[in-house]
Amino acid sequence: MTEKDHQDSLAEFEEALERMADQKFVLKLYVSGATGRSSRAIENIRGFCEEHLKGRYELEVIDIYQHPELLEKEQVIAAPTLIKQLPPPLRKLIGDMSDEEKILVGLDIRPPEESTEKE
Amino acid sequence: MAEKPAADQEPSLPQLPKSPTGISGFDQITEGGVPRGRPTLVCGGPGSGKTLFSMEFLVKGAVEYGEPGVFVAFEERPEELTKNVASLGFDLADLAARKKLLLDHVHIERSELEVTGEYDLEGFFVRLGYLIDSIGAKRIVIDTLEALFASLPNEAILRAELRRLFRWLKGRGMTAMITAERGLDEATLTRHGLEEYVSDCVILLDHRVSGQISTRRLRIVKYRGSYHGTNEYPFLIERQGISILPISAVELRHHVSTDRVSSGISRLDTMLAGGYYRGSSILISGTAGSGKSSFASSFAAAACRSGERCLYFAFEESEPQIKRNMAAIGLDLGAWTGQGLLRFEAARPTVYGLEMHLVRMHAAIEAFQPAAVVMDPISNMTAMGNPREVNAMLSRLIDFLKEKGITSVFTTLAHPESTEETEVAISSLIDTWLLLRTVEMSGERNRTLFILKSRGMAHSNQVREFLITDRGIELTNVYIGEGLVFTGSAREAQEAKDRAEALARRQEIEQRRRAHERQRRLIESQIATLQTQLDQEEEDLKMALAQMELRDKARSVSNRRQEELRRADAVDERAGSTGRGRGKEKHHG
Numbered sequence: 001m002t003e004k005d006h007q008d009s010l011a012e013f014e015e016a017l018e019r020m021a022d023q024k025f026v027l028k029l030y031v032s033g034a035t036g037r038s039s040r041a042i043e044n045i046r047g048f049c050e051e052h053l054k055g056r057y058e059l060e061v062i063d064i065y066q067h068p069e070l071l072e073k074e075q076v077i078a079a080p081t082l083i084k085q086l087p088p089p090l091r092k093l094i095g096d097m098s099d100e101e102k103i104l105v106g107l108d109i110r111p112p113e114e115s116t117e118k119e
Numbered sequence: 120m121a122e123k124p125a126a127d128q129e130p131s132l133p134q135l136p137k138s139p140t141g142i143s144g145f146d147q148i149t150e151g152g153v154p155r156g157r158p159t160l161v162c163g164g165p166g167s168g169k170t171l172f173s174m175e176f177l178v179k180g181a182v183e184y185g186e187p188g189v190f191v192a193f194e195e196r197p198e199e200l201t202k203n204v205a206s207l208g209f210d211l212a213d214l215a216a217r218k219k220l221l222l223d224h225v226h227i228e229r230s231e232l233e234v235t236g237e238y239d240l241e242g243f244f245v246r247l248g249y250l251i252d253s254i255g256a257k258r259i260v261i262d263t264l265e266a267l268f269a270s271l272p273n274e275a276i277l278r279a280e281l282r283r284l285f286r287w288l289k290g291r292g293m294t295a296m297i298t299a300e301r302g303l304d305e306a307t308l309t310r311h312g313l314e315e316y317v318s319d320c321v322i323l324l325d326h327r328v329s330g331q332i333s334t335r336r337l338r339i340v341k342y343r344g345s346y347h348g349t350n351e352y353p354f355l356i357e358r359q360g361i362s363i364l365p366i367s368a369v370e371l372r373h374h375v376s377t378d379r380v381s382s383g384i385s386r387l388d389t390m391l392a393g394g395y396y397r398g399s400s401i402l403i404s405g406t407a408g409s410g411k412s413s414f415a416s417s418f419a420a421a422a423c424r425s426g427e428r429c430l431y432f433a434f435e436e437s438e439p440q441i442k443r444n445m446a447a448i449g450l451d452l453g454a455w456t457g458q459g460l461l462r463f464e465a466a467r468p469t470v471y472g473l474e475m476h477l478v479r480m481h482a483a484i485e486a487f488q489p490a491a492v493v494m495d496p497i498s499n500m501t502a503m504g505n506p507r508e509v510n511a512m513l514s515r516l517i518d519f520l521k522e523k524g525i526t527s528v529f530t531t532l533a534h535p536e537s538t539e540e541t542e543v544a545i546s547s548l549i550d551t552w553l554l555l556r557t558v559e560m561s562g563e564r565n566r567t568l569f570i571l572k573s574r575g576m577a578h579s580n581q582v583r584e585f586l587i588t589d590r591g592i593e594l595t596n597v598y599i600g601e602g603l604v605f606t607g608s609a610r611e612a613q614e615a616k617d618r619a620e621a622l623a624r625r626q627e628i629e630q631r632r633r634a635h636e637r638q639r640r641l642i643e644s645q646i647a648t649l650q651t652q653l654d655q656e657e658e659d660l661k662m663a664l665a666q667m668e669l670r671d672k673a674r675s676v677s678n679r680r681q682e683e684l685r686r687a688d689a690v691d692e693r694a695g696s697t698g699r700g701r702g703k704e705k706h707h708g
Contacts, residue, residue, distance in 0.1 A: 032241035041236075064242055068249030075226050077243035078271065082235075092228075094271075095236030106233030 025049075025057040025107070026086040030064050030071075032079035037096050041080035044097035052109060084108075135344040138186070138258070138294040141179025142172065144354070144363030149339065149347050153320055158285050158295040160317035162309045163324030168335060168356055169298040170195070171204065172324060173260040175360045176296055178209045180258045181219035186294070188258035189221045189250045193266035197222040207360050218254045227270035234272055240280040244287060251291065259288065262298045265311050285316045308340065319343050325351070337363055355478040362478050380491070380526050381425070383417030386594035387553075390570060390579035395551055397490075398524040399574070400517050402546065404533045405555030410566055410587055411530035412436070414553065415493045416445045416452060417592055418528045423455035427490035430483060431463045434499045438463040449590045462487055476500070477512050481519065491526045498532040517548045550574045565607035568594065584610065 029045055031038035042061055049057045064071060064079060074083060078094040084107050093106040103109075137151035146152045153159040153176070163169045170192075177188035192200055200222060201211040214220035223246070251259065264281070271277055288295045297317060299309035308314045314321055321340040328334075336351040354363040379394035382401075388394040395401055401418075405411045415431075422429040433441055441463070442452045455461035464483050466476070484492065500509045513529075520527045529549075546552060552571040557564040569582045584595045584607070595610075 064245045068245045071242055071246040078238045079241035091231050093233045093235045094238045095234045098236035102233050102235045
């Protein structure tokens with residue numbers, strides 16, 4: 001990425017942020033019962049949302065054991081899985097939501113940075 | 120669940136309980152199917168038939184064995200899958216509606232996925248569990264599990280989860296079939312080493328192209344705790360699904376028959392002391408144009424005439440061509456096809472691979488259930504593979520036919536120089552071998568027939584000439600002269616020559632008979648002469664004796680008269696001493 005591109009994308013990002021400021025996030029977190037990992041994921045994503053999306057998010061936590069019928073439709077295979085239904089595009093995040101950087105990128109809140117771009 | 124069927128499946132030996140797949144041939148080579156309640160790994164390259172194989176396992180399970188199944192597809196969408204297998208007669212939508220089969224499509228878009236820490240595949244487990252429970256599934260297929268490796272990062276987690284998945288499936292008693300891509304190099308069965316986790320049964324599917332002919336093959340790499348064939352088995356994807364050709368009877372336990380079936384040529388039947396044995400295999404080898412097809416067709420027609428079905432595999436000529444040619448020699452094959460007793464299966468050998476042919480022939484035989492089969496000619500098969508493969512295929516085929524008790528006639532083209540070596544070295548599998556030859560003599564080629572061998576029956580050792588007439592094949596009278604078999608006009612000529620010789624011989628005998636007669640008469644006349652001489656001699660002797668006696672008498676009379684005259688002695692005394700006196704007197708006198 002050249003310096004110019006970088007600046008351009010930064011500008012776009014600023015604009016996007018402006019637009020996003022009033023966009024509502026609809027998130028669903030699928031967890032597998034009351035395991036340590038589940039609790040950790042719930043805790044992490046709640047903290048994240050409070051920090052980055054305060055006031056404009058809707059988070060639903062679903063226990064896959066209680067609602068196995070949803071998994072096929074939602075194409076969930078891993079637990080925990082966070083699904084961003086809105087705003088588009090649809091995104092899925094798996095893991096215990098401990099990597100804040102990746103959540104920011106995954107939810108399109110921030111474009112991938114040098115460090116996360118490698119893979 | 121795993122224990123219950125085991126109880127009613129094992130009569131004596133502790134055998135691994137198995138689930139029949141319903142895939143034609145597979146259950147035979149595995150003696151019952153895949154391990155019940157355990158995962159089976161099906162690996163193979165792209166397009167090797169993994170999906171169809173596992174789908175048939177599931178469909179047959181649901182339809183034929185009352186075991187509902189779940190199909191988890193990673194690659195194909197349910198609609199595509201439904202459409203793809205509809206051509207095999209599998210109605211997935213209907214099965215789904217009847218809750219016999221569920222399709223699940225696991226779709227993971229790598230681009231919309233972000234990993235934010237530790238995770239597991241519990242979602243997948245719960246999802247499978249839900250599907251299984253919703254229809255009470257006993258079977259499950261996961262096609263292709265390895266797609267997970269492409270969609271999810273962190274191989275370490277995946278491996279741990281896969282290990283857990285197999286344990287979980289086993290724990291649930293699911294008879295599972297997991298498909299996997301073939302490894303890039305020959306040493307590895309699967310790209311991600313799934314064989315590590317599935318230790319019970321591993322099946323390898325292969326799709327090879329050799330000499331522009333593609334062949335599908337199946338091999339059981341591993342089957343723990345069970346006997347299984349180790350060969351590569353050819354298989355075919357047909358209209359009715361997958362068809363695997365089981366290796367032919369390893370044990371020679373064909374039912375043998377002493378029934379005879381006509382060869383269609385009455386004099387040939389006589390030579391064979393009644394015809395071919397039912398269920399035997401007959402090879403007719405001969406050079407080009409020696410009448411092989413005519414012999415084969417005569418046999419086919421004879422089978423039909425006796426009301427039996429005959430299947431004619433034509434590898435050289437088309438059905439109409441054969442019918443026309445045979446009509447010319449008085450065999451109305453069309454009438455038999457019309458009655459449904461005769462069926463032709465014509466195909467050029469090069470169109471399909473060797474195994475493909477074998478499987479097709481199997482399928483055709485199974486479908487038509489003939490009592491007689493003709494293959495004309497099998498020598499063309501050599502165009503399809505190396506001789507070893509061809510022989511292996513033919514011997515499997517012959518075994519199969521024998522097992523079914525089908526009388527089979529094969530024709531094979533032989534080179535003029537080596538008529539007793541067919542290109543296809545299957546002679547050991549053949550019961551009756553007819554050798555057709557054209558003999559060139561005096562500017563003509565004539566056809567001869569010889570029974571090279573015929574197991575278990577008295578058969579003629581004569582070389583016979585035969586004619587292909589408009590009434591069919593006719594064996595002519597045997598003509599042997601000067602230790603040779605004569606054919607054609609040479610036979611006629613030799614017959615004439617022999618007739619002349621016979622006449623000469625007869626004349627000579629007559630001559631000698633007359634000479635003898637003369638001699639006899641001569642000797643007889645000599646005997647008569649001698650007899651006359653002898654009689655003369657006897658007569659002379661008699662006369663001489665008579666004269667002497669008369670003389671004696673005369674003398675004694677005169678002596679007596681002297682004595683009487685002399686009155687010398689008494690008559691009585693004189694009488695006693697007559698002899699003496701006479702002697703003396705004679706002496707004196």
